[in-house]
Amino acid sequence: MAKMTMVEAIRDAHAVAMERDERVVVFGEDVGYFGGVFRCTKGLQQRFGVSRCFDAPITESGIVGAAVGMAAFGLRPCVEIQFADYMYPAYDQIVSEAARLRYRSAGDFSAPLTVRMPVGGGIFGGQTHSQSPESLFTHVAGLKTVMPSNPYDAKGLLIAAIEDDDPVIFLEPKRLYNGPFDGYHDRVATPWSRHELGEVPEGYYNVPLGSAAIRRPGSAVTVLAYGTMVHVALAAVETYGVDAEVIDLRTLIPLDLATIVASVAKTGRCVVVHEATLTSGFGAELAALVQKHAFYHLGAPIERVTGYDTPYPHSQEWAYFPGPERIGAALARVLEG
Amino acid sequence: MAKMTMVEAIRDAHAVAMERDERVVVFGEDVGYFGGVFRCTKGLQQRFGVSRCFDAPITESGIVGAAVGMAAFGLRPCVEIQFADYMYPAYDQIVSEAARLRYRSAGDFSAPLTVRMPVGGGIFGGQTHSQSPESLFTHVAGLKTVMPSNPYDAKGLLIAAIEDDDPVIFLEPKRLYNGPFDGYHDRVATPWSRHELGEVPEGYYNVPLGSAAIRRPGSAVTVLAYGTMVHVALAAVETYGVDAEVIDLRTLIPLDLATIVASVAKTGRCVVVHEATLTSGFGAELAALVQKHAFYHLGAPIERVTGYDTPYPHSQEWAYFPGPERIGAALARVLEG
Amino acid sequence: MTKGGRADNEVAARDGEPLTLVMPGPVVRPGQRPDFSHYGAFAPGAFRRPAVDDSAESMVDLATGLIRVLDDDGNAVGPWNLNLDASSLREGLRVMMLTREFDRRMMIDQRQSKTSFYMQCTGEEAIACAFQSALRTGDMNFPTYRQQGLLVAAGYPLELMMSQVYSNTMDPLHGRQMPVFYSAREYGFFSISGNLATQFVQGVGWAMASALTGGSAIAAAWIGDGASAETDFFSALVMASTYRAPVILNIVNNQWAISTNEAVARGQAPSFAARGRGFGIPALRVDGNDYLAVHAVASWAAERARANLGPTLVEWVTYRTAAHSSSDDPASYRSADEPSAWPLGDPIERLAKHLMVLGALDESQLATLTEQVESEVGAAQLKAESFGTLKDGPKPSPREIFEDVFKTMPESLASQEREAGY
Amino acid sequence: MTKGGRADNEVAARDGEPLTLVMPGPVVRPGQRPDFSHYGAFAPGAFRRPAVDDSAESMVDLATGLIRVLDDDGNAVGPWNLNLDASSLREGLRVMMLTREFDRRMMIDQRQSKTSFYMQCTGEEAIACAFQSALRTGDMNFPTYRQQGLLVAAGYPLELMMSQVYSNTMDPLHGRQMPVFYSAREYGFFSISGNLATQFVQGVGWAMASALTGGSAIAAAWIGDGASAETDFFSALVMASTYRAPVILNIVNNQWAISTNEAVARGQAPSFAARGRGFGIPALRVDGNDYLAVHAVASWAAERARANLGPTLVEWVTYRTAAHSSSDDPASYRSADEPSAWPLGDPIERLAKHLMVLGALDESQLATLTEQVESEVGAAQLKAESFGTLKDGPKPSPREIFEDVFKTMPESLASQEREAGY
Numbered sequence A, B: 001m002a003k004m005t006m007v008e009a010i011r012d013a014h015a016v017a018m019e020r021d022e023r024v025v026v027f028g029e030d031v032g033y034f035g036g037v038f039r040c041t042k043g044l045q046q047r048f049g050v051s052r053c054f055d056a057p058i059t060e061s062g063i064v065g066a067a068v069g070m071a072a073f074g075l076r077p078c079v080e081i082q083f084a085d086y087m088y089p090a091y092d093q094i095v096s097e098a099a100r101l102r103y104r105s106a107g108d109f110s111a112p113l114t115v116r117m118p119v120g121g122g123i124f125g126g127q128t129h130s131q132s133p134e135s136l137f138t139h140v141a142g143l144k145t146v147m148p149s150n151p152y153d154a155k156g157l158l159i160a161a162i163e164d165d166d167p168v169i170f171l172e173p174k175r176l177y178n179g180p181f182d183g184y185h186d187r188v189a190t191p192w193s194r195h196e197l198g199e200v201p202e203g204y205y206n207v208p209l210g211s212a213a214i215r216r217p218g219s220a221v222t223v224l225a226y227g228t229m230v231h232v233a234l235a236a237v238e239t240y241g242v243d244a245e246v247i248d249l250r251t252l253i254p255l256d257l258a259t260i261v262a263s264v265a266k267t268g269r270c271v272v273v274h275e276a277t278l279t280s281g282f283g284a285e286l287a288a289l290v291q292k293h294a295f296y297h298l299g300a301p302i303e304r305v306t307g308y309d310t311p312y313p314h315s316q317e318w319a320y321f322p323g324p325e326r327i328g329a330a331l332a333r334v335l336e337g
Numbered sequence C, D: 001m002t003k004g005g006r007a008d009n010e011v012a013a014r015d016g017e018p019l020t021l022v023m024p025g026p027v028v029r030p031g032q033r034p035d036f037s038h039y040g041a042f043a044p045g046a047f048r049r050p051a052v053d054d055s056a057e058s059m060v061d062l063a064t065g066l067i068r069v070l071d072d073d074g075n076a077v078g079p080w081n082l083n084l085d086a087s088s089l090r091e092g093l094r095v096m097m098l099t100r101e102f103d104r105r106m107m108i109d110q111r112q113s114k115t116s117f118y119m120q121c122t123g124e125e126a127i128a129c130a131f132q133s134a135l136r137t138g139d140m141n142f143p144t145y146r147q148q149g150l151l152v153a154a155g156y157p158l159e160l161m162m163s164q165v166y167s168n169t170m171d172p173l174h175g176r177q178m179p180v181f182y183s184a185r186e187y188g189f190f191s192i193s194g195n196l197a198t199q200f201v202q203g204v205g206w207a208m209a210s211a212l213t214g215g216s217a218i219a220a221a222w223i224g225d226g227a228s229a230e231t232d233f234f235s236a237l238v239m240a241s242t243y244r245a246p247v248i249l250n251i252v253n254n255q256w257a258i259s260t261n262e263a264v265a266r267g268q269a270p271s272f273a274a275r276g277r278g279f280g281i282p283a284l285r286v287d288g289n290d291y292l293a294v295h296a297v298a299s300w301a302a303e304r305a306r307a308n309l310g311p312t313l314v315e316w317v318t319y320r321t322a323a324h325s326s327s328d329d330p331a332s333y334r335s336a337d338e339p340s341a342w343p344l345g346d347p348i349e350r351l352a353k354h355l356m357v358l359g360a361l362d363e364s365q366l367a368t369l370t371e372q373v374e375s376e377v378g379a380a381q382l383k384a385e386s387f388g389t390l391k392d393g394p395k396p397s398p399r400e401i402f403e404d405v406f407k408t409m410p411e412s413l414a415s416q417e418r419e420a421g422y
C-alpha cells in the first residue's frame, strides 16, 4: 500500500494498464512530454516510449476519432480531454461512433476506448473549466460512465475502464485531484495522505464497473452522490447530525440500482446530490428510478441538490456550488416531509 | 384558415417571419434552391432571394457557428440541421456558444437564433435518421427547446421561436410532417387535412413558448407527451378506454409545470411518454418534477414509456417504437398501483 | 484615448461599395444546357507520374490537374499507364458490371418494398473497384455509402450484401442498420456510419494503430465532395499530417451532394484535392471514370503509405449519374441533360472499349460476361430472398434490438428486454 | 470469388519495413540549445506586396515567406513599408507599452490573489496593437484570450479591463467570466469564449451578416497556432471560402500551445498560413514582432475585405515569451534560452529603435513615455481596486448568477433563485 493523491493514483493506473497490456496507448493535448496539465500522465512517455504515450494536436474530434479507429484496429486507447468542458467537439465521435459501433456492426467492430476528462468546479475555472456533463453521456446507449471520488477507486476504476470491452467515459473531479474536498472552501484542506481511501495498493487491482459503495451507513435518509459531492454530502450529514446513508455511486452506467433501492427501502427518504445543473441532470434519472422502484417506501418527495440551471459563474463560484448548507436544508426538508 | 400539413405550416411560418422581419435569414444543407430534403423551406429562396435563403456546405458546426456570429451581429438566423442525428458536430456551438453568449457577456452580445431539426423514428431511418435528442438540449442552461405535435402549433411555435431573443432548438417530429401518426403503423393513415389542428390561420400568429396544451381532459391519470407521442398516447387512451388527461407539452424548456402539476394533483397518476431512450431522457426530469411537486397526490409510481436504451434499429423499428400497447400496459400498471 | 480613438486610425481604402457575398452553385439548373468545359482541358496522359518519395511541394500542380490514362479511343496512354494484364482488366470489368447489376436489382427491389431504401453508385464503379485492386489482405477501407464496389471487388458474397439490404435473417447486421450500411471486417470494409465524415478520421486512427504496432496494413478513408466540408474531414487531415499516418484519403467528387452542387463545398478552391496543399500532403486529382487511372493512382498512393511516406489525398472526379438515393429525384435541381453531357464517360463502357482495342474482348464475350453477371446476381438474389426481405418472409428477431449495445448486457437493459417480452 | 481474392491483386510495392509514425515536437527541449534558424532566412523587405485583387494562386509563395519591414538596424524597408507618420508610430509604441505594463501589473496581482488567473501577451503586443490600427469603428474582432492589445489600442478603459480581471463591482461581466475573457461590443471586441476556435467561424458569420445586410463593417477572427488544429478553424475556412466573406482570419503562431510545440498542430505543412492554400484564400506569413509589417498587412487584408475580395488568412509569427498562463511554468518543457534566442526580437524595442532612427524619439522621451504609461496603468488600477478585487472589497452580487441566462428569467430559474435566497 502507498499513500497517493488522486493524480498519482490515476497515473499509476495508466502505468499498470500499460505494463500489463501492450495494446494500451495514451494520448491527448499536453499528455506526452509534459504529462498533462493536471500531470495525470506524467512519466508515462519516458517509461513506455513515445509510441505508447504522445502529444496530440488540439482537436478533440481528431483525438477521439483516431482513438475509435485505433480501438477498432484492436488497441485500447485511453485518451485525455483536457477539461470536460472541451469534449463537445468530440461528442459526435463519442455518441455517434464509439457508442454505437458494436451495435451497428453486430459485433464486427467494437470501440474499447477510455475517454478521461476532469469535471466539476471549485477551482475558479468559470464556465469553461467547471462543467459536469455526465448526463450528456448517461443518455447515450452504448456508453459506460464512471466518476470516482477517491484515489483507491480512481485507480481501480480506471484499470477496469481500460480493460472494459466497451467505451467508457471516465470523469475525474478535478477538485479532488490533490485532496478530498468537503465543500467548506474556507476551511483548511486535508490531503489524501490523511484519508483512508488515499491508501492505494501497488500493482494491479480493479474496482468493477457497476458497483456503488456505501460510504456511511444510516437509517434516516439515503443520500445519492458521486465524485466531489460524496465528500460534501458526508460533511453535510455530519454538520447537521443526520443519520443518513451516503451512497457513492462510482459508476453511473451501469448503475448499481439494487444498492440504491435497498437503501431507500430502508430509509424511506432520498436526497440526490450533484454538481451538474438541475434540469435533466443525472439526478433526474435517479429520482425517476427511486420513485419507481421504492415508491411505496417513500415518506417524502425526493429532493435534488444540484448546480443551478445557469452556466458556472467565476467569482460567485461558492455561491453557486451546492455546498453543505444546501444539502443540509434538503435533508431537513425530506425528514420533515 | 387553410388546411396545411406540418411541412406547409413550417414553410408558412418561415415566410411570415421573413416577411415581417428583414433580419430573418434561413440557410442549411439543401435548404436554398431545393427547399430542404423535407421541403420545409421550399419556395423561400424564389420569394425572398438568395441573400435571405441559401444553401450551406455540409458542416453543421459551420452552419450554427456562422449563425451565432450572424445573431450576434443582429440578424435572426433560422437554420436547418437535416436530421437531429446530425446535430452533433454543431453541439459545441449550440451548448458552449449560443446558449451561454448572453450570460458570459452580461448581455453585451446575444444569440437569437433558431435551430430546426427533424426528430423521431417511424420512417425506417435506422439509428441515424430517427433520434430524439431533446434531453441533450434541455440539460443546457440558456437554451429553449420546442417540439410541436401538429401544424397549428408548428407554425405558431416556429414564429415564436424566431421572434424569441434567445436561442431556440426547434424539434420537428418527421413522422408527423405529412399527417398525424397514432402509432398503429399498419392502419391507414389520416392526413392533416382531416385533423382539426391541420387548420392553420393565414398570416401572423404565434403560440407562446412555455405553455402546454391539454389535448384530452380526463380524471384517472395524467399522460405527459410531446411530438409524435401525443397522438400515440391519445390513441392508446382511446384503445384502452382510459379516462386520461393527455397533456401536450409543446415546449420542454420553458416547461409549463403549473399545468402538469395541476393535472397530476387532480388525477393522482402519471405516465410520461417519449420516443427518446429511457435513461436520462426528458421523462426522467418530468418524473423527478412530478414526484417532487405532486408527491402527496400520487397514488402510484410514475411510469415512463420510452424508447429502449439502445440505438434505433432499422427493420425492428415497430418492435422498438413505444407504441399504443406499451402505453396501454403502463396505464394499466399505474391505475392498479 | 476614448473609444472614438479608432476612427483616427482609419486607413485609406476603397470606400462605399456595400459588401456582398458570393453564393456558389451549379453552372446550370434544370432547363439549361450543362457545361462541363472546365474538365475538358485535361488530356489523357498529360500529367507526369512523380516518384513516390517526391515532396508534396513538388507536385502541387497535380492537385488541379486530372490524371487520366484511357483516351476517347480506348487507348491507354501516358506515364500512369501501368500496362495491367488483360485478365486483371477483365476482372475489373466484371466486378464493375456486377456492381452495376447489383445496384439495378436492388433499386427495383426498393420500388417493390423489399427494402426501405437504396443508394446506387451508377457511373462511379471504377473508383471503388479499381481501388480495391491496389489493396492487400489486412488493409482496411473506411467507406461511405457509395463504395459498394469495394465489397464486390473484394469478393464479399453478394447474397450477404443483399441480405443486409433486405434486413432478412441472413443479414450479418441483424436488421439493425439501414440498407447499404454494410460492415465486413474480414474483407477490409469498416462499418458504415450514417454520419458523414466521421469515418475519415477513424481511418487515420486505424492507420496510426497499424504503425504504432509496427504492422504493415494500411487504411483508406472515403468521403464525398459534399461531406468534405464536414469538420471530421479536417480532423483527419490534421491527424494524418501530424503523424504522417499510412492512409489514403479519398474524396469522391461526383459533382453533387444531394441537391447541392460541388461548388458549395469547394468554395474558392480550384479543386478538392487542393485541400491537401495546406497540410503538406501530396494531393492528386484523377479521372475517376478511368479504371486504369484509378488503379495506377491507388497503387501509387498505397506504395507511398507502405513505404512510410505517409498520407496521400486523392480527388476522384466522377459524376453521380443516378439520384442521390431512392428517396431523391434530381429532376428538380439539376439539368436532365447533365448525365449525357458529362465528358468523362462511363467507366464500364470505357474499360470495355479498351479491352476491345487490346483485342482482349469482343462483342460476343461481352454478351457472355453480361449474362454471367446477371445470372450471378440473380442467383444471389434468389438465395438472399429465401431468407426473407423487409416486405415478406422471415425477419431478424426483435430480441436483436437489445443485443450488442454492450458486450455484456447490463441489468437495466435486460429488464427492458424482459418487459418488452420478445 | 472468395475473400482471398484480394491477395491476387496485390501490387508490387516495397515490402517488409514495418510502418512507423512521425512524432513531431520542438527542435529542442530543456537543457538544449534553441535553434530558430528556420526563420533566419527571411530578410526584411524581401517579399513583394501584391495588388489586393491579385489571385490567391499568384501569391502562394507568401504563405511560406515572412513579410518584414523593420530591419535589425531599425530601418523600415521594402514594399510593405507604408511610411506611417511618426505620430501614428508613437501611438503604436504607447499602446504596446501600455499593454505590457498592464500585463505586468495584473500578473503581480494574480500572485497576490487579487484575481484567480491571468494570461500575458508579452512579446506579442505588436500583433493586436498594430492590427487594431487597421480597423474602423463598427468592425468586429473575434479574439482569443491573448489579444488584450486590441482593446488597449481601441482605447477601452483600462480600469474596466482590470475590473473584469478582479471580478469586482465595476466588472462589466458581473464576475461571471474568468479573468481576461473580456467582452466589449462598442469597441469591436467580441465576447471571449474559453472554448478554443469557436470564435473563428463566428467571425465569418458576423462578416457574412454584414455583407448580407449590405453593410460595410468587416470582421477579424483570431486563433493560436495550437488551436488552429481545432475543427472550427476549418469550419471557418470552409464558410469564408464558400461565401467569400469579408473577414480577416488571423493565426497567431507564438510557437507554443501550453507545452506543445507548434510543430504538432502544423504537421507536415510548411507553415500555418499554408492552410489557406487549400481554400483559395490568399495567405500570408508575417513577422508579428514588427509593428510596421503588422500594420501594413492588416491594412492590406482589410482593404481586400472592404473591396469585396473576400477573406485573407494571415499567420503572425511571434514567440510566447511568458508562461502560457499564471497556472503554467514553461521550464519543464522548453529550453530556458528560447526567449533570448528568438530571432525576431521584441516588438516594443524594435519600434522604439525605429522611431529613434527616424529621429522621432530619444531616450528621454522614451523615459517620459514609460513614466506616463506606468502612471496611467497605476491610476487605472487604483480606480479599479476601489471597486474591489477577488480577494478584498466589494463583489458582484450572487444574484448575478441567475441573470442573463435568458433575456427574461423563466419561472424554473426564478424559483431556484428564491430558494438560494440571495
Ligand SMILES: Cc1ncc(C[n+]2csc(CCOP(=O)(O)OP(=O)(O)O)c2C)c(N)n1
Pocket: B029, B058, B082, B086, B089, C146, C194, C195, C196, C223, C224, C225, C226, C227, C228, C230, C254, C256, C257, C258, C320, C324
Ligand atoms: C453529419 C451529416 N450531415 C448531413 C447528412 C445528410 N446527408 C446524407 S448524404 C448527404 C450528401 C453527401 O454528399 P457527398 O458527400 O457529395 O456524397 P455523395 O452522396 O455525392 O456520394 C447529406 C447532406 C449526414 N448523413 N450526416
Ligand SMILES: Cc1ncc(C[n+]2csc(CCOP(=O)(O)OP(=O)(O)O)c2C)c(N)n1
Pocket: A029, A058, A082, A086, A089, D146, D194, D195, D196, D223, D224, D225, D226, D227, D228, D230, D254, D256, D257, D258, D320, D324
Ligand atoms: C476546445 C478546447 N480544447 C482545449 C482547451 C485547453 N487549452 C487552453 S489554451 C490551450 C493552448 C492553446 O494554444 P494556442 O492556440 O497556440 O494559443 P496560445 O496560448 O499560444 O496563445 C489549450 C489546449 C480549450 N481551451 N478549448
Ligand SMILES: [Mg+2]
Pocket: C224, C225, C226, C252, C253, C254, C255, C256, C257, C258, C320
Ligand atoms: Mg457527391
Ligand SMILES: [Mg+2]
Pocket: D224, D225, D226, D252, D253, D254, D255, D256, D257, D258, D320
Ligand atoms: Mg500558441
